[in-house]
Amino acid sequence: DAMVIQNPRYQVTQFGKPVTLSCSQTLNHNVMYWYQQKSSQAPKLLFHYYDKDFNNEADTPDNFQSRRPNTSFCFLDIRSPGLGDAAMYLCATSRDLGLAAVNEQFFGPGTRLTVL
Amino acid sequence: KQEVTQIPAALSVPEGENLVLNCSFTDSAIYNLQWFRQDPGKGLTSLLLIQSSQREQTSGRLNASLDKSSGRSTLYIAASQPGDSATYLCAVSPRGGATNKLIFGTGTLLAVQP
Numbered sequence: 755d756a757m758v759i760q761n762p763r764y765q766v767t768q769f770g771k772p773v774t775l776s777c778s779q780t781l782n783h784n785v786m787y788w789y790q791q792k793s794s795q796a797p798k799l800l801f802h803y804y805d806k807d808f809n810n811e812a813d814t815p816d817n818f819q820s821r822r823p824n825t826s827f828c829f830l831d832i833r834s835p836g837l838g839d840a841a842m843y844l845c846a847t848s849r850d851l852g853l854a855a856v857n858e859q860f861f862g863p864g865t866r867l868t869v870l
Numbered sequence: 871k872q873e874v875t876q877i878p879a880a881l882s883v884p885e886g887e888n889l890v891l892n893c894s895f896t897d898s899a900i901y902n903l904q905w906f907r908q909d910p911g912k913g914l915t916s917l918l919l920i921q922s923s924q925r926e927q928t929s930g931r932l933n934a935s936l937d938k939s940s941g942r943s944t945l946y947i948a949a950s951q952p953g954d955s956a957t958y959l960c961a962v963s964p965r966g967g968a969t970n971k972l973i974f975g976t977g978t979l980l981a982v983q984p
Contacts, residue, residue, distance in 0.1 A: 760913070785970060796874070796959070796974035797914070804970075844913055851970050857963065858904065859972060861914035 757781070758862035760845050766868045767835050775830040775865045777845030785851060786828040787859065788820060789844040797844055803828060804851060832867075840869045872897045872964045876975035883950055884983050891945040891978045893960035898938045901963040904972065905934050905945050908957045917958075918945070922965075950982045 759778045767773040777786065785804050789797040801810045803822045817839070819831040832839055845862040873896045883889050893903070902921045906914040918927045918934040920943070926935040933946040943960055957979045961972040 758913075787970065794976070796976045797961075797972075798974075799971055802970055809970075842911075846914075848970065857901070857970060858916060858919045860916060861906070863913040864911075866911065 758845055758847055758860055760843075760862040760865050762865060763863060764866050764868070766870060767832075768870050769837065770834045773832050773835055773867065775832075775843050775845075775867070777828045777830070777862055778826050779845075779847045779862075780826070781847055781849070781860065782825065783847035783849050783860075784825075785848045785857075786822060787846040787848075788818075788828070788830050789846065791842040791844055791864075793841075800830070835867070835869045837869050840867055842866050872900075872962060872973045874960060874962055874973050874975035876958075876960060876978050878978060879976070880979040880981075882981040882983060885950060885952060887950050887982075888946070888948050889950055889980070891947070891958050891960075891980070893943040893945070893975055895941045895943075895962050895973075897964060898941050899965040900938065901965055903934075903936055903943050903960060903962050905932075905943075906959045906961065908959060908977065910956075914959065947980075950980075952982045952984045955980055955982050 761776045787802040788800045791797040800814045821829045842864045844864045846859040848859045875894045904919045905917040920936040931948040936943045957977040959977040961974040
């Protein structure tokens with residue numbers, strides 16, 4: 755089945771130790787997104803890639819970076835995790851950007867990040 | 871600034887009951903509205919997508935409506951089952967920016983009692 759895959763499902767890191775979260779998709783979608791969801795809060799968009807074009811949200815901290823080496827993979831790098839970065843990180847894809855159903859977003863299972 | 875609100879925050883119903891979840895948004899200038907389901911500790915499952923030009927969408931026991939002028943959407947679940955227990959999130963894609971951005975509500979936690 756075509757899907758959005760996130761690895762690992764659970765990640766524990768130490769305060770200040772860089773960590774990378776991985777997302778892959780078999781949907782062949784052009785757009786990939788990273789959201790942060792803190793406990794009991796709504797998901798919040800960090801950034802997205804349209805093909806190789808990176809689009810950062812204005813309020814996304816510099817501590818968060820992303821890479822998309824090819825269509826299928828997208829990585830979230832947290833350079834120096836703080837306790838406040840503990841959250842569920844959700845990867846999503848959409849076929850394209852536009853006014854029709856092509857922009858419907860499909861989500862992966864998420865990676866829960868714990869910062870010690 | 872677009873804000874999305876979902877009421878109630880939590881809802882408990884007996885199995886078999888029909889129920890309605892509410893979503894409101896402050897700016898009617900949207901491209902679409904999407905309803906998601908989130909099980910505890912899991913990702914989001916897309917349930918229904920309503921384009922701004924549409925009034926409703928149906929999938930099985932689910933029916934979502936959209937009234938853009940009043941800034942409201944409802945998700946109707948017919949004949950609820952214990953397996954429907956989850957958090958339901960609505961999200962809008964605001965006009966005026968890239969069509970990719972989703973603004974989420976904080977969700978309604980639904981518990982269906984057997």
